Amino acid sequence: DQQVKQNSPSLSVQEGRISILNCDYTNSMFDYFLWYKKYPAEGPTFLISISSIKDKNEDGRFTVFLNKSAKHLSLHIVPSQPGDSAVYFCAASDRYGGSQGNLIFGKGTKLSVKP
């Protein structure tokens, strides 16, 4: 049973507009969430993270929102650029539990930003 779900396998957005990538999780013990970006034939690249004690974290064009009651997080990219086209993975961690920081990944969402 998947603990981290990215229900949209793909998303297409026009350059300059906002991209919103969604992620849902089931394990209430998760206390840290991360977004990774992956280009073909490369490893995932860390993008942004958020602790469960916060509801928003911002870094330049990237903002992650966390809604703990809904067990939902989202990544906003504003404005979207063609270079943002990649697969985005949501990951979660139960840092102080049995897994001690091992990441649980979603299946990814492929973002295409069209010029």
Added chain:
Amino acid sequence: EAGVTQFPSHSVIEKGQTVTLRCDPISGHDNLYWYRRVMGKEIKFLLHFVKESKQDESGMPNNRFLAERTGGTYSTLKVQPAELEDSGVYFCASAQQGLGYEQYFGPGTRLTVT
């Protein structure tokens, strides 16, 4: 600063053969992780080293997989004997303890078992 490196980038072996994958973490990172992505599926945790000790190997599929981290530096993951279902991309990641647990990934080794 050099990132996480993995060798080889691609390996094609026959069923029953042995393959050894290597990972060099970012210098100074005590935490080293192995993950695997089978085609079409999510990236899944295999095991976690803290320095030279196995902290968690709950994700290892079976005893055909053996991971080592000699001296707390680089790590190897050996598959012996390889089976068809072992095909996938094997990622290594490292993290510096106490810094938010962001893990930095290598480019991966694509293993194809024929």
